[in-house]
Amino acid sequence: MNVMRPMPAGQVGRSVPRLEAREKVTGRADYVHNLVVPGMLYTKVFRSTVPHGRIVSIDTSAAEAVEGVYRVVTGEDIRKVVPEPYYGPAFHDQPVLALDKVRHVGEPVAVVLAEDPYVAAEAVQLITAEYEELEPVFDEVEAVTSRAVVHEVLKPAGTFPDLKHLVGRRDTNVALDYQLRRGDVDAAFAAADRVFEHEFRTQQTMHTPLEPMVSLAIPGHESLTIHTASQSPSFVRIEIARLLGWPENRVRVVVPHLGGGFGAKLYIKLEALVACLALLVRRPVKLSLTMEEQFYTISKHASTFRIRSSVKDGKITGRRCEVFWNGGAYADIGPRVTQKSGFTAPGPYDIDNVSIDSYALYTNRPPAGALRGFGIPQLVWAYESHTDLIARELEIDPVEFRRNNILREGREQATGTAMKDAAIEAVLEDIVARMDWSKPFDRGTGPLRRGRGIAIGFKASISPTTSVAIVNVYGDGSSSLYLSTVDMGQGSDTAMAQIVGETLGIETENVKVIHPDTDVTPYDMATLGSRSTFHMGNAVKLAAQHARDQLDALARSLGLPPGTNYGPKDLFKKKYGMQAGNIVGVGSYIPDYKSPDPATGLSDNVTPFWMIGGTGVEIEVDTETGHVRILRMVNAVDCGRPLNPKIVETQLSGAALMQLGFTLFENMEYDNGQVTNASFADYKIPGIHDLPARIENDIVEAEQKSGPYGAKGVGESATFGVSPAIANAIHDAVGVRLTEMPLTPEAVFRAIRAQKG
Known part of the structure; x- marks a missing residue:
């Protein structure tokens, strides 16, 4: 009927300034780090110094004797609150504090509580522990057959629908063995003109959000409130309630602004520990990690990728992939990375015969989990380097080889799911055109040699997952949006408000977004995997439509003829005789999904949408130093x-530059399980002098028909092609192929020297 409003200019497609921008730049934005409550105790953590060992004894007496120390707590004390104090999204394998055994250097073993954080920091240094050291395993490939077993028993969590099949392999380090079989790979290899085989490795890296992890738990009367820097408040509530054996309504989780996350702040990180401590001492307890401590809490999977391809008449006819994911001491969400990313290992190419084995492996490194790209950058690094090597061996232009093999709209990906609304070809051609690929290229002179490279990749959205939103229209016509999606800098608050504005016909700036508070905002699986725009966006649109339909029904009930120019304020006033009343719209969204066949890994509906991204680079290599300049x-x-x-453009720059750091220099370096560069002084992230001289970002013309107003997620897409594009450009410039990241000046220089003999 649509009698309710004159429509303002369309809200979707506007580069609306971020709604929270003024709060942030003026320092008024609220963060958990700034939160102090009466009676609060600060916590400092005593951590393991060995990578693998049985706990013989823990001596806390010296720490307890320090003036101002309120209490020292070990794993056995935690059992008084939670008899089975293990948590995790895939397996319940991680103890709140170490019990019986430690599995990585830096694992929390005991904590000190004090009213003064400096007292707690002093006292924690006085705790000592004795261990019976066990053989460790650090490498993901060695972990497959290692005598050292990190976990003797595995307890599947059964939380998420896509992980309910998890069992693990007892007495091994294999948390998940995912397989996909399509066609006949052996026959394709036998009939091929050429077969190509390579191995590629990636290193372990850190998320380094500038706001370190922090959580504060406040006990109440048969209740608990947790203020936390988390990307998944709904999961935190569910998991803490499960641990305590409580109903969900006794646990409240509040997330204000988040100072970066990139996957580090997903699922349970500090929340279980502060919850147990707060209930143990019946006082508020706060734990704030240092940047160094974050290196021992969560990281990005190191990986080894073995890839073998058959080619006949310039077409890829078969591909066999083996991917080994280094999950560290605890699974976190590694099994999902292994499966959801693993099935894209053949790349964005039309290949009839595919065999994939993807393994999630335990080692005695710090845990690995979700990090921007969710395993896809590791895979694209390998398959796009492999693609360039094949093209060069066959003396075919790398772009032409990709054009000959690209997976086009409507064709089935390796899983058997058709590529729909996936502009792979358009992304490739856009980069090619912008780089003037067919024109002559300046190769440089003397020791400075120039090259260029290109790479594309794709990612499936995590599914099935649920999002719920509430839209409240007030008596004056303004609106609030209640949702548990966490805005950690990606601009989701603004984008969701734009969807409300577009649907209700109001200005985006008149929509207030209520930050996650599980007593107020409805369920959302988590803010991860670029799912929010699509999943929560659809839920928000449905909620706004529900509110709009009720407003239209209200107009009809008041006898207003169609076409009457009445806004919500006028409708409420006409009904109630004053400014009063509310209209509440609710929307819930979960996409269709079909679980992969256990025998083949195939499914014709494995994802609701595909993310596509590509990168082209022009570089300069100093052959005398190995230094690479973009x-x-x-x-x-x-x-x-x-x-x-505008938000999309900043997302593209941010994603690409983050991956640039992982490509060229970021690396967690180890000495017997100890991270030796766990600080910003030694672990280098990109600075202003590392940025490319020119960055160009482009959004190809496309529409996701099932998305809210045609949209889908983009936060990770620009990470996909960066690493292989740079490696391909180095090969193009100086003729050397690096197969292990990071691509440091030393690695480039050594490869050049080795080439020269």
């Missing part, structure tokens, strides 16, 4: 219809 970087993505083009 002269130009071109990023292109298919994100459907951009809800907020």
Whole structure:
């Protein structure tokens, strides 16, 4: 009927300034780090110094004797609150504090509580522990057959629908063995003109959000409130309630602004520990990690990828992939990375015969979990380097080889799911055009040699997952949006408000977004995997439509004829005789999904949408030092219809530059399980002098028909092609192929020297 409002200019497609920008730049934004409550105790953690060992004894007497120490707590004390104090999204394998055994250097073993954080920090240094050291395993490939077993028994969590099949392999380090079989790979290899085989490795890296992890638990009367820097408040509530054996309504989780996450702050990190401590001492307890401590809490999977391809008449006819994921001491969400990313290992190519084995492996490194890209950058690094090597061996232009093999709209990906609304070809051609690929290229002179490279990748959205939203329209016509999606800098608050504005016909700036508070905001699985725009965006649109339908029904009930120019304020006033009343719309969204066949790994509906991204670079290599300088970087993505083009552009730059750091220099370095560069002084992230001289970002024309107003997620897409594009450009410039990241000046220089004999 649509009698209710004159429509303002369309809200979707506007580059609306971020709604929270003024709060942040003026220092008024609220963060958990700034939160202090009466009676609060600060916590400092005593951590393991050995990578693998049985706990013989823990001596806390000296720490307890320090003036000002309130209490020292060990794993056995935690059992008084939670008899089975283990948590995790895939397996219940991680203890709140170490019990019986430690599995990595830096694992929490005991904590000190004090009213003064400096007293707690002093006292924790006085705790000592004795261990019976066990043989450790650090490498993901060695973990498959290692005598050292990190976990003797595994307890599947059964939390998520896509992980309910988990069992693990007893007395091994295999948490998940995912397989996919399509066609006949052996026959394809036998009939091929050529078969190509390579191995690629990636290193372990850190998320390094500038706001370190922090949680504060406040006990109440048969209740608990947790203020936390988390990307998954709904999961935190569910998991803490499960641990305590409580109903969900006794646990409240509040998330204000988040100072970066990138996957580090997903699922349970500090929340279980502060919850148990608060209930043990019946006082509020706060734990704030240092940057160094974050290196021992969660990281990005190191990986080894063995890839073998058959080619006949310039077409890839078969591909066999083996991927080994280094999950560290605890599974976290590694099994999902192994499966969801693993099935894209053949790349964005039309290959009839595919065999994939993807393994999630325990080692005695710090745990690995979700990090921007969710395993896809590790895979694209390998398959796009492999693609370039094949093209060069066959003396085919790398772009032409990709064009000959690209997976086009409507064709089935390796899982058997058709590629729909996936502009792979458009992304490739956009980068090619912007780089003037067919024109002559300046190769440099003397010791400075120039090269260029290109790479594309794709990612499936995590599914099935649920999002719920509430839209409240007030008596004056303004609106609030209640949702548990966490805005950690990606601009989701603004984008979701734009969807409400577009649907209700109001200005985005008149929509207030209520930050996650599980007593107030409805369920959302988590803010991860670029799922929010699509999943929560659809839920928000449905909630706004529900509110709009009720407003239209109200107009009809008041006898207003169609076409009457009445806004919500006028409708409420006409009904109640004053400014009063509310209209509440609710929307819930979960996409269709079909679980992969256990025998083959195949499914014709494995994801609700595909993310597509590619990168082209022009570089300069100093052959006397191995230093690589990025002269130009071109990023292109298919994100459907951009809800907020300016936010999308900043997302592309941020993603590409983050991956640039992982590509060129970031690396967690180890000495017998001890991270030796766990600080910003030694672990280098990109600075202003590391940025490319030119960065160009482009959104190809596309639409995700099932997305809210044609949109889908984009936060990870520009990470996909960066690493292989740079490696391909180095090969193009100086003729050497690096197969292990990071691509440091030393690695480049050594490869050049080895080439020269």
